[in-house]
Amino acid sequence: MPKIETSCFTVIYIPFYFLQCAHQKRLLQRVENAYASSRQLSLDVTVEDHYSDSFSSSVFAKTCTDIPAALLDDDGIHVIELNLAAEEAGIQPGASTSQAIARAPELVLYTRALTHERQLQDVLLQLAYSYSPFIENSAPGVCTIDITKTRNQQNGLRKLLAQLRAVGLKAQAGIGPNPEIALQAAKIADPVLEISHDCNLLQSLPLESLDPSPFLLDILKSWGVRTLGALTRLPRDEIGQRLGLEGLSLWDRAGGRSTKVLQFVQPSETFEESIDFEQRLETLEPLLFILRRFLERLSLRIESVYLLIAELHLVLILENGEKIVRSLQIPAPTRDVEVLYGTAVQYLETLHTTAPVTSFHLEIKPSKPDGHQFDLFQGKLRDPNRFFQTLARLAALVGTEGVGIPQQINTHRPDSLRIQTPEFDWSWHSVKNTSRPKIGPGLRRYRPGIIASVELDKDKPVSVQSDLISGKILEARGPWNLSGNWWDRARWEIREWDVVLEDGGIYRLAQGLSQWEVVGVYD
Amino acid sequence: MPGSPKIIQLRKFLAERFPQQKATHLLAPTGWSPLDSLLGGGLPKGSITQLIIPHISAGGAIVLHEIIEAMHQHSQCVALIDGKNSFESSTDYPLLLWIRCQNVAQALKATDLLLRDSNLPLSILDFKQNSDTELRKIPGTTWYRFQRIIEENRSTLLTITRHPLVSSAQISISLTHQLRFDDLASFRPEIIKLFSLEIVRRRFELEYRYA
Numbered sequence: 001m002p003k004i005e006t007s008c009f010t011v012i013y014i015p016f017y018f019l020q021c022a023h024q025k026r027l028l029q030r031v032e033n034a035y036a037s038s039r040q041l042s043l044d045v046t047v048e049d050h051y052s053d054s055f056s057s058s059v060f061a062k063t064c065t066d067i068p069a070a071l072l073d074d075d076g077i078h079v080i081e082l083n084l085a086a087e088e089a090g091i092q093p094g095a096s097t098s099q100a101i102a103r104a105p106e107l108v109l110y111t112r113a114l115t116h117e118r119q120l121q122d123v124l125l126q127l128a129y130s131y132s133p134f135i136e137n138s139a140p141g142v143c144t145i146d147i148t149k150t151r152n153q154q155n156g157l158r159k160l161l162a163q164l165r166a167v168g169l170k171a172q173a174g175i176g177p178n179p180e181i182a183l184q185a186a187k188i189a190d191p192v193l194e195i196s197h198d199c200n201l202l203q204s205l206p207l208e209s210l211d212p213s214p215f216l217l218d219i220l221k222s223w224g225v226r227t228l229g230a231l232t233r234l235p236r237d238e239i240g241q242r243l244g245l246e247g248l249s250l251w252d253r254a255g256g257r258s259t260k261v262l263q264f265v266q267p268s269e270t271f272e273e274s275i276d277f278e279q280r281l282e283t284l285e286p287l288l289f290i291l292r293r294f295l296e297r298l299s300l301r302i303e304s305v306y307l308l309i310a311e312l313h314l315v316l317i318l319e320n321g322e323k324i325v326r327s328l329q330i331p332a333p334t335r336d337v338e339v340l341y342g343t344a345v346q347y348l349e350t351l352h353t354t355a356p357v358t359s360f361h362l363e364i365k366p367s368k369p370d371g372h373q374f375d376l377f378q379g380k381l382r383d384p385n386r387f388f389q390t391l392a393r394l395a396a397l398v399g400t401e402g403v404g405i406p407q408q409i410n411t412h413r414p415d416s417l418r419i420q421t422p423e424f425d426w427s428w429h430s431v432k433n434t435s436r437p438k439i440g441p442g443l444r445r446y447r448p449g450i451i452a453s454v455e456l457d458k459d460k461p462v463s464v465q466s467d468l469i470s471g472k473i474l475e476a477r478g479p480w481n482l483s484g485n486w487w488d489r490a491r492w493e494i495r496e497w498d499v500v501l502e503d504g505g506i507y508r509l510a511q512g513l514s515q516w517e518v519v520g521v522y523d
Numbered sequence: 524m525p526g527s528p529k530i531i532q533l534r535k536f537l538a539e540r541f542p543q544q545k546a547t548h549l550l551a552p553t554g555w556s557p558l559d560s561l562l563g564g565g566l567p568k569g570s571i572t573q574l575i576i577p578h579i580s581a582g583g584a585i586v587l588h589e590i591i592e593a594m595h596q597h598s599q600c601v602a603l604i605d606g607k608n609s610f611e612s613s614t615d616y617p618l619l620l621w622i623r624c625q626n627v628a629q630a631l632k633a634t635d636l637l638l639r640d641s642n643l644p645l646s647i648l649d650f651k652q653n654s655d656t657e658l659r660k661i662p663g664t665t666w667y668r669f670q671r672i673i674e675e676n677r678s679t680l681l682t683i684t685r686h687p688l689v690s691s692a693q694i695s696i697s698l699t700h701q702l703r704f705d706d707l708a709s710f711r712p713e714i715i716k717l718f719s720l721e722i723v724r725r726r727f728e729l730e731y732r733y734a
Binding site for chain 2: 381382383384386387390393394397398401402403404405406407408415417419422436437438439440441442443444445446447475477498500503504505506520521522523
């Protein structure tokens with residue numbers, strides 16, 4: 001007889017979602033303010049130490065549970081979300097700011113952080129997707145997952161909640177035979193709760209947990225019905241006759257009999273974080289702190305989808321409206337926050353802005369882990385990312401044309417070469433063994449050539465005068481005539497001589513169109 | 524972790540039986556046989572080797588090219604910190620990282636960055652074309668700083684100068700040769716045969732560490 005699978009769902013529920021998002025934004029801004037005040041007072045305050053650990057845990061826990069906190073609407077007039085402490089203080093949703101403060105003078109007020117809400121919802125979906133591909137974006141801060149075919153449910157859920165905690169979101173998870181029961185379980189979970197149809201816990205929940213319309217709630221309360229169990233004890237048909245379809249739906253939901261079909265979604269494949277600063281940033285430190293925080297969060301998200309970070313896309317918006325956009329390639333894609341941070345810091349440290357920064361946006365481009373076949377006998381770079389950071393520093397020191405791999409250009413013109421920047425797989429380049437005979441010593445070239453005055457006797461140089469070398473020429477060979485580009489304006493023509501001076505040095509002289517130069521010494 | 528008594532006995536036996544064998548893991552072969560055979564296998568890892576070439580036209584560029592080519596033959600990357608931007612590349616060197624410095628200060632900064640990076644097994648610092656006036660201004664502590672860095676990351680630095688300069692070099696080699704005008708048309712192996720490479724100074728590890 002075939003085994004019948006029973007459906008099983010879980011809901012990841014983030015209590016006070018809007019409040020948590022607003023709180024996250026407030027914490028980032030608090031760092032920014034702390035840096036600003038520490039600068040003004042010239043105190044050596046290590047802000048990172050104060051905020052790094054407490055960022056998502058203790059400060060949040062204290063603010064969102066012990067201290068009354070309320071979220072205001074877009075106009076900043078009415079309260080739209082409250083934490084438990086604020087509710088206990090007697091504040092009702094919809095109360096005005098002054099009414100709320102009158103009830104709880106220590107009330108912490110937040111405004112909505114729309115960008116954070118959107119980004120954190122993306123985080124929730126991306127992390128949930130790593131747990132199961134069957135996910136529904138049910139509501140802000142709520143994600144329903146079909147886990148019928150998922151094994152080891154509770155351990156996986158606890159790991160997921162820990163990941164959410166790491167990005168600063170305190171979440172709960174409920175498991176049930178249908179999405180409605182799972183949602184109700186999630187709302188009262190600590191942090192994971194599994195309940196079934198006939199669980200007394202579900203029966204004892206208040207009617208408000210199903211968010212009925214105020215009109216329907218008033219009627220039911222006037223009948224003395226206050227819990228889900230009390231509602232389901234009433235006959236379903238009678239409820240339908242008196243309260244209509246809405247009443248029937250509420251009865252089904254209260255009895256755990258809702259037949260909701262999940263609308264599966266694919267999480268967004270964009271990985272970005274952004275912040276608008278309340279106080280304009282004039283120094284690098286607060287920006288670096290926020291950069292690290294963003295990278296930690298993005299790295300966690302990218303890890304959940306088993307990808308690596310191949311590019312950092314930074315956008316800084318300045319107070320004067322100027323927008324600085326920079327993409328930083330990561331030579332060896334990685335999730336290592338230190339490497340990514342080092343790459344970004346290297347750029348930001350050299351950046352000079354014309355005005356203070358008002359907004360910062362960071363987006364990452366993911367990449368699949370690359371496979372490399374390592375050759376036993378080839379020298380490899382130990383740390384490619386570090387090497388390319390060093391290359392950037394060298395380029396800053398000597399210029400981009402001053403560091404790289406020399407490559408010959410297909411011309412007879414002396415000293416014609418280009419400098420190529422090493423690629424990521426530079427060190428794996430295979431070298432062909434050329435058997436071309438090597439003749440004569442090498443030349444050490446003076447760049448630019450040293451202007452000289454050369455005395456000729458029967459068209460042969462006999463003495464040379466220059467800033468570098470002077471004296472009688474003991475022996476000379478030449479001229480070696482070279483010319484090219486005669487078909488265009490870049491025409492060039494050089495006559496070269498090899499000469500030996502009294503000091504024993506063998507030099508190369510070149511006679512151009514207008515002057516003589518000492519171009520190098522044989523060594 | 525100390526080895527077992529049998530391993531220790533075996534090492535002792537082998538050391539007594541083959542005294543000429545050196546600890547090759549402490550050496551970084553350049554692949555250029557005249558230099559490697561002189562040094563017993565290669566440049567010492569984790570230390571600075573100084574090549575002194577007093578004459579103007581002595582074959583220093585040949586040595587440079589030979590080492591770079593030999594490293595290429597062994598598919599090893601090499602960095603050349605060119606103190607006066609004078610290197611003339613006669614062919615493509617795909618594994619050569621060439622840093623074209625304009626003066627000594629730039630070259631020292633570039634060397635510092637490369638040594639700290641520790642990705643490349645061999646770095647060559649070429650000061651042959653820099654003036655003595657410039658080179659005399661280098662503080663002696665610079666070389667000891669480089670030595671400390673190299674000791675930690677076990678990379679290798681070869682310096683090329685006209686006069687003894689690197690106080691912390693473990694080995695100083697001298698190339699005393701004077702190119703002849705006819706050498707311009709000679710095959711390079713024939714020129715190299717006439718080179719006289721000689722170790723002029725070798726310091727023991729403790730000596731250069733606490734000098």
